[in-house]
Amino acid sequence: MIKKILLTFALILAFQAHANDEVYELRVYKLQFGKSAQVLHDYFQKALLPALNRQGITNIGAFEESSDNMPKKLYLLISYKDMQAYSETLKALKKDKTYIADAKAYSGTSQEDFPIDRYESSLFLSVSGFPKLVKPKSGSRLFELRTYEGYSEDAVRRKIKMFNDSEFTIFDEIGLYTVFFGEKIAGQDMPSLAYLLAFEDMEERDANWKKFGPHPEWQRIVKLEEYANTVSSIDRVYLKPLPYSQL
Template identity: 60%
Template sequence: MSRLIPFVFLLCFFTTSYSQSEIYELRVYELEFFKPAKVLHDYFQQALIPALNRQGVKPVGAFEELGEALPKKIYLLIPYASMQAYQEVADALENDKQFKLDAKPYAEAPQEEIPFNHIESSFIRSTSGFPNLVKPAENSTVFELRIYESHNEDALRRKVKMFNDSEFSIFEDVGLHTVFFGANISGSQMPCLTYLLAFKDMEEHKEAWSKFGPHPEWQRIIKLDEYANAMNDITRIFLKPLAYSQL
């Protein structure tokens, strides 16, 4: 009987914390060294993103990492109303004649012209505290992608609750502009949550985070036993939008 308790506990969590949630697909294309990526950029800009937009999937984000990190990577952020919507859009693209025509240069490119080694795809479900993607300000040039890992599902539940109950309001107070937030339902770093912040520049980023630690609400909640050991690792990636990004 005791083995049922964690399952029921997490079932209640998912039911209450994820009602009316969105689904985000985060794709990461790892590029080969010194290989031109034009065929891939053209595919995104001229075929995939317009086809997704025709299905009501918008805005679609397209980013690359700031700096000169190798291997280079391209990030696509694709929002869906639900997992069912994702399935319906995938089926629609299979039957979209315009998409197939626009994607032909990419689909028929010889193997040696395909610039990436592999694609990683994660699905992220938004939570009640931040249920919908928010398009950032037009002058946003720096994006910060954060992934918080937890040691088990209950620790993740507690970290998500910490955001839902308090951290989003702190973010708003200090100028940490959230684009999306959610708990991963697939991917390589689970159990984890993922979110994206947008800034005008690195100076705004630095100023906002400098206000976060001393914030009185943050100082209150980090002392609560409920949230102790809710997170054990952070991945932080700085991104910049590509010319055709809709975010």
């Protein structure tokens, strides 16, 4: 109970301090082995995404992992203009009769046939150096989702400053095309930040990342004491867009 109260209080503080920041919800759906995921794809394509679009929420990313890792996972990236829009969207879905009707097959799927057990949802706030989601260029078929954990909140704060002051500029110069960047405010493995990069293919990805390490600005800032020990763990997942993805 105390943990829930503290989490609620933290979210309230985040809402007040970052009321005008863009908010990103990243959902990860773990598929159950041996069960068809078609009802879930139909729900995304025919019910959830259209309902969110009707509320003015566009450029919704829908992905699957490009690897053959098990269990298979589907990802949704939903961007809201601010915390209030996120809250209002959840309420609006419960009253949207078209959405409820379109989601009937999904909602009526039996427990035995349901394709997932649970899904994880994380919330992120945009940062000053990359305040808005950017739709990737046409032909982007490979997405790289990177999560940086820090040993403390201050470590993550310093890493975000590193991005704001220098790394976003480096990314622009060498072709690391960022879709979104956010500091996690709710979810597992906090404190952390995450961002999504878009490429045509793995060849473009590898070629452009090779330019990062030798870049003069990176060589300068990586030696600064201010940015020492900012990242304690990096997680990387390669994604490919589903046919109905809006990114």
